Amino acid sequence: MAYSLHEKLAADCESLGDLDLCTVLLMRDHRFPWVILVPRMEGLRDFHDLPRNRAIVLFDEIDRVSRILVDEFEVEKINVAALGNQVPQLHVHVIGRYASDAAWPGPVWNAGVVGEVDQAVVGERALVLRRVLREPAGRPPETT
Amino acid sequence: MAYSLHEKLAADCESLGDLDLCTVLLMRDHRFPWVILVPRMEGLRDFHDLPRNRAIVLFDEIDRVSRILVDEFEVEKINVAALGNQVPQLHVHVIGRYASDAAWPGPVWNAGVVGEVDQAVVGERALVLRRVLREPAGRPPETT
Numbered sequence: 555m556a557y558s559l560h561e562k563l564a565a566d567c568e569s570l571g572d573l574d575l576c577t578v579l580l581m582r583d584h585r586f587p588w589v590i591l592v593p594r595m596e597g598l599r600d601f602h603d604l605p606r607n608r609a610i611v612l613f614d615e616i617d618r619v620s621r622i623l624v625d626e627f628e629v630e631k632i633n634v635a636a637l638g639n640q641v642p643q644l645h646v647h648v649i650g651r652y653a654s655d656a657a658w659p660g661p662v663w664n665a666g667v668v669g670e671v672d673q674a675v676v677g678e679r680a681l682v683l684r685r686v687l688r689e690p691a692g693r694p695p696e697t698t
Numbered sequence: 699m700a701y702s703l704h705e706k707l708a709a710d711c712e713s714l715g716d717l718d719l720c721t722v723l724l725m726r727d728h729r730f731p732w733v734i735l736v737p738r739m740e741g742l743r744d745f746h747d748l749p750r751n752r753a754i755v756l757f758d759e760i761d762r763v764s765r766i767l768v769d770e771f772e773v774e775k776i777n778v779a780a781l782g783n784q785v786p787q788l789h790v791h792v793i794g795r796y797a798s799d800a801a802w803p804g805p806v807w808n809a810g811v812v813g814e815v816d817q818a819v820v821g822e823r824a825l826v827l828r829r830v831l832r833e834p835a836g837r838p839p840e841t842t
Contacts, residue, residue, distance in 0.1 A: 609754060634780045
Protein backbone atom coordinates (compact mmCIF):
# COMPACT_ATOMS: atom_id res chain seq x y z
CA MET A 555 0.00 0.00 0.00
CA ALA A 556 1.41 3.39 -0.97
CA TYR A 557 2.01 6.22 1.45
CA SER A 558 -0.76 8.75 1.75
CA LEU A 559 -1.28 11.58 4.21
CA HIS A 560 -3.95 10.88 6.84
CA GLU A 561 -7.09 12.82 6.03
CA LYS A 562 -7.29 14.52 9.45
CA LEU A 563 -3.74 15.86 9.12
CA ALA A 564 -4.55 17.07 5.62
CA ALA A 565 -7.73 18.75 6.87
CA ASP A 566 -6.22 20.46 9.94
CA CYS A 567 -3.00 21.76 8.37
CA GLU A 568 -1.46 23.89 5.65
CA SER A 569 1.00 22.01 3.45
CA LEU A 570 4.51 23.51 3.47
CA GLY A 571 6.28 21.07 1.16
CA ASP A 572 8.50 18.00 1.40
CA LEU A 573 11.92 17.43 2.96
CA ASP A 574 13.95 14.27 2.23
CA LEU A 575 11.96 12.09 4.63
CA CYS A 576 9.00 14.10 5.81
CA THR A 577 6.10 16.07 4.47
CA VAL A 578 5.97 19.35 6.41
CA LEU A 579 2.65 20.71 7.65
CA LEU A 580 1.62 23.79 9.61
CA MET A 581 -1.24 23.40 12.07
CA ARG A 582 -4.04 25.90 11.48
CA ASP A 583 -3.74 27.36 14.99
CA HIS A 584 -2.72 31.00 15.32
CA ARG A 585 -1.82 30.50 19.00
CA PHE A 586 1.38 28.56 18.32
CA PRO A 587 3.92 28.16 15.49
CA TRP A 588 3.13 24.46 15.23
CA VAL A 589 4.79 22.33 12.57
CA ILE A 590 4.09 18.65 11.98
CA LEU A 591 6.55 16.31 10.26
CA VAL A 592 5.11 13.20 8.60
CA PRO A 593 7.59 10.59 7.35
CA ARG A 594 6.49 9.52 3.87
CA MET A 595 6.60 5.79 4.59
CA GLU A 596 3.63 3.48 4.75
CA GLY A 597 2.75 1.62 7.94
CA LEU A 598 4.56 3.68 10.59
CA ARG A 599 2.58 4.17 13.77
CA ASP A 600 4.94 4.58 16.71
CA PHE A 601 8.25 6.42 16.77
CA HIS A 602 10.08 3.11 17.20
CA ASP A 603 8.50 1.76 13.98
CA LEU A 604 10.87 4.05 12.08
CA PRO A 605 13.80 2.10 10.59
CA ARG A 606 17.03 3.01 12.37
CA ASN A 607 18.64 4.32 9.18
CA ARG A 608 15.82 6.85 8.84
CA ALA A 609 15.94 8.00 12.44
CA ILE A 610 18.95 10.24 11.87
CA VAL A 611 17.18 11.85 8.91
CA LEU A 612 14.14 12.49 11.08
CA PHE A 613 16.42 13.98 13.72
CA ASP A 614 17.98 16.28 11.10
CA GLU A 615 14.56 17.42 9.95
CA ILE A 616 13.34 18.05 13.52
CA ASP A 617 16.58 19.95 14.11
CA ARG A 618 16.14 22.05 10.97
CA VAL A 619 12.52 22.95 11.68
CA SER A 620 13.33 23.74 15.33
CA ARG A 621 16.09 26.18 14.32
CA ILE A 622 13.78 27.81 11.78
CA LEU A 623 11.10 28.38 14.43
CA VAL A 624 13.71 29.96 16.72
CA ASP A 625 15.20 32.13 13.95
CA GLU A 626 12.02 33.25 12.21
CA PHE A 627 9.54 33.52 15.09
CA GLU A 628 11.89 34.05 18.05
CA VAL A 629 10.27 31.24 20.01
CA GLU A 630 11.75 30.59 23.44
CA LYS A 631 11.36 26.82 23.65
CA ILE A 632 10.69 23.92 21.34
CA ASN A 633 8.36 21.06 22.19
CA VAL A 634 8.80 17.83 20.20
CA ALA A 635 6.27 15.03 20.45
CA ALA A 636 5.09 11.89 18.68
CA LEU A 637 1.75 10.99 20.26
CA GLY A 638 -0.64 9.64 17.63
CA ASN A 639 -3.42 8.48 19.89
CA GLN A 640 -6.05 9.94 17.57
CA VAL A 641 -4.30 9.92 14.19
CA PRO A 642 -2.54 6.57 13.87
CA GLN A 643 -0.10 7.67 11.13
CA LEU A 644 3.31 8.53 12.66
CA HIS A 645 3.67 12.30 12.84
CA VAL A 646 5.98 14.45 14.93
CA HIS A 647 4.87 17.75 16.42
CA VAL A 648 7.55 20.48 16.49
CA ILE A 649 5.99 23.37 18.35
CA GLY A 650 7.47 26.77 19.10
CA ARG A 651 6.60 28.05 22.54
CA TYR A 652 6.61 31.41 24.32
CA ALA A 653 6.39 32.04 28.05
CA SER A 654 3.45 34.29 27.14
CA ASP A 655 1.50 31.77 25.04
CA ALA A 656 -1.97 30.34 25.67
CA ALA A 657 -0.79 27.09 27.25
CA TRP A 658 2.50 27.97 28.97
CA PRO A 659 3.99 26.26 30.91
CA GLY A 660 1.67 23.37 30.09
CA PRO A 661 1.73 21.37 26.85
CA VAL A 662 -0.27 22.93 24.00
CA TRP A 663 -2.84 20.16 24.32
CA ASN A 664 -3.90 21.63 27.66
CA ALA A 665 -5.03 24.84 25.95
CA GLY A 666 -8.21 23.38 24.46
CA VAL A 667 -9.26 23.63 20.84
CA VAL A 668 -8.40 26.72 18.88
CA GLY A 669 -11.93 27.91 18.10
CA GLU A 670 -12.05 30.47 15.30
CA VAL A 671 -8.68 30.48 13.54
CA ASP A 672 -6.97 33.77 12.70
CA GLN A 673 -6.11 32.72 9.17
CA ALA A 674 -4.05 35.88 8.52
CA VAL A 675 -1.56 34.81 11.18
CA VAL A 676 -1.46 31.23 9.95
CA GLY A 677 -1.13 32.32 6.32
CA GLU A 678 1.78 34.66 7.06
CA ARG A 679 3.58 31.91 8.99
CA ALA A 680 3.05 29.51 6.11
CA LEU A 681 4.57 32.02 3.66
CA VAL A 682 7.66 32.49 5.82
CA LEU A 683 8.13 28.77 6.36
CA ARG A 684 7.70 27.85 2.69
CA ARG A 685 10.33 30.42 1.74
CA VAL A 686 12.88 29.25 4.31
CA LEU A 687 12.27 25.56 3.64
CA ARG A 688 13.07 26.10 -0.05
CA GLU A 689 16.58 27.27 0.90
CA PRO A 690 19.36 24.64 1.12
CA ALA A 691 19.61 23.05 4.56
CA GLY A 692 22.70 23.84 6.58
CA ARG A 693 23.73 22.51 9.95
CA PRO A 694 26.10 24.07 12.44
CA PRO A 695 29.37 22.25 13.20
CA GLU A 696 29.28 19.20 15.44
CA THR A 697 29.69 19.70 19.12
CA THR A 698 30.20 16.82 21.49
CA MET B 699 29.88 22.30 34.92
CA ALA B 700 29.27 18.60 35.42
CA TYR B 701 26.05 16.83 34.57
CA SER B 702 23.56 16.43 37.37
CA LEU B 703 19.95 15.29 37.36
CA HIS B 704 17.43 18.11 37.82
CA GLU B 705 16.02 18.02 41.34
CA LYS B 706 12.38 17.89 40.21
CA LEU B 707 13.04 14.82 38.03
CA ALA B 708 14.88 13.20 40.94
CA ALA B 709 12.00 13.99 43.28
CA ASP B 710 9.15 12.82 41.01
CA CYS B 711 10.70 9.59 39.74
CA GLU B 712 12.17 6.22 40.68
CA SER B 713 15.67 5.67 39.32
CA LEU B 714 15.96 2.63 37.05
CA GLY B 715 19.64 2.85 36.11
CA ASP B 716 21.80 4.13 33.27
CA LEU B 717 21.96 3.25 29.57
CA ASP B 718 24.86 4.39 27.36
CA LEU B 719 23.55 7.92 26.95
CA CYS B 720 20.60 8.32 29.27
CA THR B 721 19.67 7.92 32.88
CA VAL B 722 16.35 6.04 32.99
CA LEU B 723 13.61 7.15 35.36
CA LEU B 724 10.10 5.92 36.12
CA MET B 725 7.48 8.55 36.90
CA ARG B 726 5.71 7.90 40.21
CA ASP B 727 2.28 7.73 38.58
CA HIS B 728 0.39 4.44 38.76
CA ARG B 729 -1.93 5.52 35.93
CA PHE B 730 0.65 5.10 33.17
CA PRO B 731 3.88 3.12 32.57
CA TRP B 732 5.82 6.37 32.13
CA VAL B 733 9.57 6.29 31.58
CA ILE B 734 11.78 9.36 31.26
CA LEU B 735 15.16 9.32 29.52
CA VAL B 736 17.67 11.99 30.54
CA PRO B 737 20.84 12.31 28.42
CA ARG B 738 23.79 12.62 30.81
CA MET B 739 25.26 15.71 29.14
CA GLU B 740 25.41 19.14 30.65
CA GLY B 741 23.65 22.10 29.04
CA LEU B 742 21.04 20.35 26.87
CA ARG B 743 17.68 22.05 26.87
CA ASP B 744 15.90 21.39 23.59
CA PHE B 745 15.89 18.21 21.56
CA HIS B 746 17.93 19.95 18.84
CA ASP B 747 20.67 20.82 21.36
CA LEU B 748 21.68 17.15 21.26
CA PRO B 749 24.81 16.63 19.14
CA ARG B 750 23.96 14.75 15.94
CA ASN B 751 26.26 11.85 16.80
CA ARG B 752 24.29 11.26 20.00
CA ALA B 753 20.89 11.46 18.34
CA ILE B 754 21.06 7.92 17.02
CA VAL B 755 21.96 6.67 20.49
CA LEU B 756 18.96 8.50 21.92
CA PHE B 757 16.82 6.95 19.20
CA ASP B 758 18.13 3.48 20.12
CA GLU B 759 17.33 4.06 23.78
CA ILE B 760 13.81 5.36 23.01
CA ASP B 761 13.36 2.33 20.77
CA ARG B 762 14.54 -0.08 23.47
CA VAL B 763 12.36 1.39 26.21
CA SER B 764 9.35 1.48 23.87
CA ARG B 765 9.69 -2.21 23.04
CA ILE B 766 10.09 -3.06 26.71
CA LEU B 767 6.87 -1.22 27.58
CA VAL B 768 5.04 -3.12 24.83
CA ASP B 769 6.51 -6.50 25.80
CA GLU B 770 6.28 -6.23 29.60
CA PHE B 771 3.10 -4.20 30.08
CA GLU B 772 1.23 -4.92 26.83
CA VAL B 773 0.69 -1.22 26.15
CA GLU B 774 -1.19 -0.44 22.96
CA LYS B 775 0.55 2.80 21.95
CA ILE B 776 3.72 4.69 22.78
CA ASN B 777 3.85 8.46 23.24
CA VAL B 778 7.27 10.09 22.92
CA ALA B 779 7.77 13.73 23.88
CA ALA B 780 10.47 16.26 24.76
CA LEU B 781 8.66 19.24 26.23
CA GLY B 782 10.68 20.74 29.07
CA ASN B 783 8.65 23.86 29.68
CA GLN B 784 8.86 23.39 33.44
CA VAL B 785 12.07 21.38 33.87
CA PRO B 786 14.68 22.94 31.58
CA GLN B 787 17.01 19.91 31.49
CA LEU B 788 16.43 17.91 28.29
CA HIS B 789 14.38 14.82 29.10
CA VAL B 790 12.32 12.57 26.87
CA HIS B 791 9.04 11.06 28.00
CA VAL B 792 8.35 7.51 26.74
CA ILE B 793 4.86 6.68 27.90
CA GLY B 794 2.92 3.47 27.41
CA ARG B 795 -0.75 4.05 26.66
CA TYR B 796 -3.92 1.97 26.77
CA ALA B 797 -7.24 2.78 25.13
CA SER B 798 -8.67 2.32 28.64
CA ASP B 799 -6.30 4.67 30.48
CA ALA B 800 -7.13 7.84 32.41
CA ALA B 801 -6.24 10.25 29.61
CA TRP B 802 -7.02 8.34 26.40
CA PRO B 803 -7.15 9.52 23.65
CA GLY B 804 -5.68 12.75 24.98
CA PRO B 805 -2.07 13.24 26.04
CA VAL B 806 -1.31 12.18 29.62
CA TRP B 807 -0.90 15.83 30.58
CA ASN B 808 -4.63 16.31 30.07
CA ALA B 809 -5.38 13.87 32.90
CA GLY B 810 -4.42 16.25 35.71
CA VAL B 811 -2.04 15.44 38.53
CA VAL B 812 -1.92 11.95 39.93
CA GLY B 813 -3.04 12.68 43.47
CA GLU B 814 -2.27 9.83 45.87
CA VAL B 815 0.17 7.47 44.21
CA ASP B 816 -0.40 3.72 44.36
CA GLN B 817 3.20 2.94 45.24
CA ALA B 818 2.67 -0.83 44.98
CA VAL B 819 1.94 -0.48 41.27
CA VAL B 820 4.87 1.86 40.71
CA GLY B 821 7.23 -0.33 42.73
CA GLU B 822 6.30 -3.48 40.81
CA ARG B 823 6.84 -1.68 37.51
CA ALA B 824 10.21 -0.43 38.68
CA LEU B 825 11.28 -3.99 39.61
CA VAL B 826 10.31 -5.33 36.18
CA LEU B 827 12.03 -2.50 34.33
CA ARG B 828 15.26 -2.71 36.33
CA ARG B 829 15.45 -6.45 35.61
CA VAL B 830 14.87 -6.07 31.86
CA LEU B 831 17.19 -3.08 31.52
CA ARG B 832 20.03 -5.12 33.03
CA GLU B 833 19.76 -7.60 30.15
CA PRO B 834 21.87 -6.98 27.03
CA ALA B 835 20.11 -4.76 24.48
CA GLY B 836 19.06 -6.39 21.25
CA ARG B 837 17.47 -4.83 18.23
CA PRO B 838 15.45 -6.55 15.52
CA PRO B 839 16.87 -6.63 11.97
CA GLU B 840 16.73 -3.47 9.92
CA THR B 841 13.70 -2.87 7.76
CA THR B 842 13.59 -0.14 5.19
